[in-house]
Amino acid sequence: MRTIWDIIKAPVITEKALVAKEEAQGGRQLLTFRVDRRATKPEIKEAVERIFGVKVEKVRTINCRGKVTRRGRFEGRRPAWKKAYVTLKAGEKPVDYGEMV
Amino acid sequence: MKTEVIDISPTRKELRIEIDAERIRAELDRVSSEFARYATVPGFRRGRAPQAIVRQRFKKEIRGEVLGELIPRALGEALQQQPFSVIGEPQLRFENAESLEQLGAEPLAIHAAIEVLPEIALGQYKGLELARRTRPVKEEEIDEVIASMREASSSLVPVEDRGAQAGDIVTVNFRGRFVNEPEAEEIKVDEVDVQIGDEETLPEFTENLMGVRPDEERTFKVKYPENFKASGLAGKEVEYTAQIIAVRRKEMPELDDEWARSMGEGVNTLEELRERIRERLASYARDEAERRLRDEALQRLLATHQFEAPKTLVQQEMRQLFEATIRRMIELGLDPRNPEIKWDEIRATLEKQAEENVRAELLLERIAEAEGIAISDEEIEEEIKRLAQAAGEPVERVRAALTKSEAQPSIASGLRQRKAMNLIIENAIVRDEEWREDGKADSPEPPPSEAQTADQTSNSTTD
Numbered sequence: 001m002r003t004i005w006d007i008i009k010a011p012v013i014t015e016k017a018l019v020a021k022e023e024a025q026g027g028r029q030l031l032t033f034r035v036d037r038r039a040t041k042p043e044i045k046e047a048v049e050r051i052f053g054v055k056v057e058k059v060r061t062i063n064c065r066g067k068v069t070r071r072g073r074f075e076g077r078r079p080a081w082k083k084a085y086v087t088l089k090a091g092e093k094p095v096d097y098g099e100m101v
Numbered sequence: 102m103k104t105e106v107i108d109i110s111p112t113r114k115e116l117r118i119e120i121d122a123e124r125i126r127a128e129l130d131r132v133s134s135e136f137a138r139y140a141t142v143p144g145f146r147r148g149r150a151p152q153a154i155v156r157q158r159f160k161k162e163i164r165g166e167v168l169g170e171l172i173p174r175a176l177g178e179a180l181q182q183q184p185f186s187v188i189g190e191p192q193l194r195f196e197n198a199e200s201l202e203q204l205g206a207e208p209l210a211i212h213a214a215i216e217v218l219p220e221i222a223l224g225q226y227k228g229l230e231l232a233r234r235t236r237p238v239k240e241e242e243i244d245e246v247i248a249s250m251r252e253a254s255s256s257l258v259p260v261e262d263r264g265a266q267a268g269d270i271v272t273v274n275f276r277g278r279f280v281n282e283p284e285a286e287e288i289k290v291d292e293v294d295v296q297i298g299d300e301e302t303l304p305e306f307t308e309n310l311m312g313v314r315p316d317e318e319r320t321f322k323v324k325y326p327e328n329f330k331a332s333g334l335a336g337k338e339v340e341y342t343a344q345i346i347a348v349r350r351k352e353m354p355e356l357d358d359e360w361a362r363s364m365g366e367g368v369n370t371l372e373e374l375r376e377r378i379r380e381r382l383a384s385y386a387r388d389e390a391e392r393r394l395r396d397e398a399l400q401r402l403l404a405t406h407q408f409e410a411p412k413t414l415v416q417q418e419m420r421q422l423f424e425a426t427i428r429r430m431i432e433l434g435l436d437p438r439n440p441e442i443k444w445d446e447i448r449a450t451l452e453k454q455a456e457e458n459v460r461a462e463l464l465l466e467r468i469a470e471a472e473g474i475a476i477s478d479e480e481i482e483e484e485i486k487r488l489a490q491a492a493g494e495p496v497e498r499v500r501a502a503l504t505k506s507e508a509q510p511s512i513a514s515g516l517r518q519r520k521a522m523n524l525i526i527e528n529a530i531v532r533d534e535e536w537r538e539d540g541k542a543d544s545p546e547p548p549p550s551e552a553q554t555a556d557q558t559s560n561s562t563t564d
Contacts, residue, residue, distance in 0.1 A: 015149050017144075
């Protein structure tokens with residue numbers, strides 16, 4: 001069975017994502033996740049709302065192609081993944097990714 | 102920080118040191134921010150990762166750093182507050198190892214097992230009643246010394262009117278051939294001195310060289326014992342041809358005033374020589390009596406002052422005694438690997454000895470402290486000179502060696518103990534009593550073993 005945990009895989013914790021989260025416009029937090037490639041925006045919205053207990057304003061997604069890697073002669077590709085930018089409603093409490101356990 | 106002392110024994114204590122959560126958190130913050138400045142975390146430029154993430158990622162490292170900083174500091178503070186002097190390194194353990202997981206959430210308790218110098222309650226150490234027994238010098242002992250002096254100043258005189266007798270020294274050129282090994286190279290040794298009839302000479306040599314005169318030649322066989330000193334010859338049979346070069350006898354000087362004069366500056370008669378020897382023996386006996394007196398005083402004090410010797414020190418002392426014993430065995434020609442040596446017994450004796458030594462040292466130090474005995478730099482200097490003289494080395498060399506090994510404190514403590522001992526003797530009531538023949542050995546000798554007796558069939562004729 002597919003659960004919300006299968007949809008949201010992990011938060012994206014990078015300098016860029018954290019800056020975006022802190023400096024959200026209009027008091028809205030912008031969360032960033034790696035999500036299942038087949039997940040839809042409504043599914044992601046539902047999952048984030050359930051996990052963190054917050055209201056989601058909107059979800060934007062992007063398909064990231066896996067990077068090409070090389071082991072000597074052999075060329076390969078890391079798996080492709082989907083990234084989701086989740087904008088929370090204004091005035092929601094700050095989310096701590098640590099709650100995702 | 103809170104510290105509790107748990108007494109285990111007079112020389113063992115356990116400190117329970119509690120480090121406040123507050124202090125841990127402060128240290129945690131300090132270390133984390135330190136880490137955050139340099140940490141490399143994927144997704145972040147170096148040093149840009151938020152502290153929260155750094156803390157999570159480098160949990161173990163940060164914890165190690167915090168503890169490594171806090172524990173020694175807390176321990177140092179705790180020990181400083183305590184009155185006792187600590188020996189060796191404290192043994193540490195955490196009261197609750199799981200609490201390390203949430204470092205900073207609650208106070209951290211550590212237990213430090215330490216060993217301390219025992220407190221010594223001084224009893225009576227002045228006015229001891231002691232007996233000094235000086236061994237009287239016996240006339241026979243003087244005779245013995247004179248006999249060996251005569252022996253030492255004897256000269257060798259060629260014998261012409263008779264053949265060699267027991268006690269004579271025969272000088273021989275030997276040619277030897279191994280009886281059972283015709284291939285072996287022949288033995289060829291020239292001008293060997295053989296002492297006829299001596300215990301150290303193999304009986305074959307004595308028998309076959311008896312009655313020889315110079316320029317004579319004799320041929321005889323010698324069977325060497327299995328345990329002969331020179332292993333190349335042990336157990337072999339050799340046929341020797343001996344070319345006699347000289348026969349000489351020992352001539353003892355006449356026991357007269359003239360000989361006595363040659364034995365020492367300012368000695369004019371035999372009687373004076375005897376007197377001088379008597380004097381010397383008496384002074385040895387006095388020194389010996391003094392040593393015994395001190396030993397007895399110490400034993401007495403140790404019996405009246407009951408306190409425990411710290412294990413670490415006893416072990417340290419024991420190691421030294423052990424090394425000394427092994428050195429002595431090697432000097433005596435004993436192989437410490439000999440399986441017949443009863444190490445268990447030796448160890449037990451040494452352990453007792455070590456404990457006694459440590460107790461003696463501590464007690465004397467305590468008395469020195471009570472009496473305010475202090476050692477000045479000049480006294481240390483003096484002692485270094487004395488040691489140099491005893492070792493026959495230049496003062497500078499000894500001083501350099503001692504400074505290098507930082508032995509200054511130990512010299513000082515040795516001096517302090519000696520002074521304390523002197524003080525005890527000065528304040529004791531010493532009666533001179535008659536000598537009693539019950540001399541007990543001062544130091545434990547290694548028990549005799551087979552190896553010690555094996556080498557006594559050495560021989561001066563061959564090499």
